[in-house]
Amino acid sequence: MKTTKELLNLCDQIAGITILELANSLKITPPRSLNNNKGWIGQLLEQHLGASGGNLPIVDFPNLGIELKTIPINPRTLQPLESTFICTAPFNQPGIGWEQSIVKLKLSNVLWVPIESVNNLDLINRRIGKAFLWQPNHDQLTILQQDWQELTEMLQFGNIQLLSAKYGQYLQIRPKAANCKDNLANYITSNGESIKTVPRGFYFRTSFTKSILSNFFIC
């Protein structure tokens, strides 16, 4: 992908078509449901749009500085149905500031692709919505930084046991793993004790993405 305009044009071309139509054009067979492959739609869009970030801790379109996020919405209310994963929350990595953080990198320039999604709508019949590019405004950025500071301090000061999803106004930290029994990561607590705990990730709260989307749809 050479330019942002080219990327947005590609998005416009698939706005309104169904998941099945896009999958067919890419010769991909959709799973029966997302139950056993929750990130499948995101990967479908990555492939179509030519995202190249892979699973490195960088944005999806490195040369454009754009992060791709599909977001499930209720087609009637146009409101998001889920929170949005941003990136892994790093354990025991003191000294990283907001400006250098992966969170800031990822949320600075996001290409949101709404996907029609309600429980009773088959995966293949869900339609792809009109994508739009978003950057946080000054006020949003202030809160996001505050949230990041608060959450990161709890992580770095060894207080992960106290850290739950209730902290943060726009951001939150929640488990991010295949399950909470295997795939445990090492964490050093404030006592200097090494424990195994479930990996965590930063997420946008649904209430925040609601305001992002409603601002866009009003414009």
Add this chain to the structure above:
DNA sequence: CTCTGATCATTT
């Protein structure tokens, strides 16, 4: 209905 904790697949 909203929110939090739990979970699934894949790649490097």
Add this chain to the structure above:
DNA sequence: AAATGATCAGAG
């Protein structure tokens, strides 16, 4: 083991 792509499902 840790990063990516997220949604599920029960609790409140």
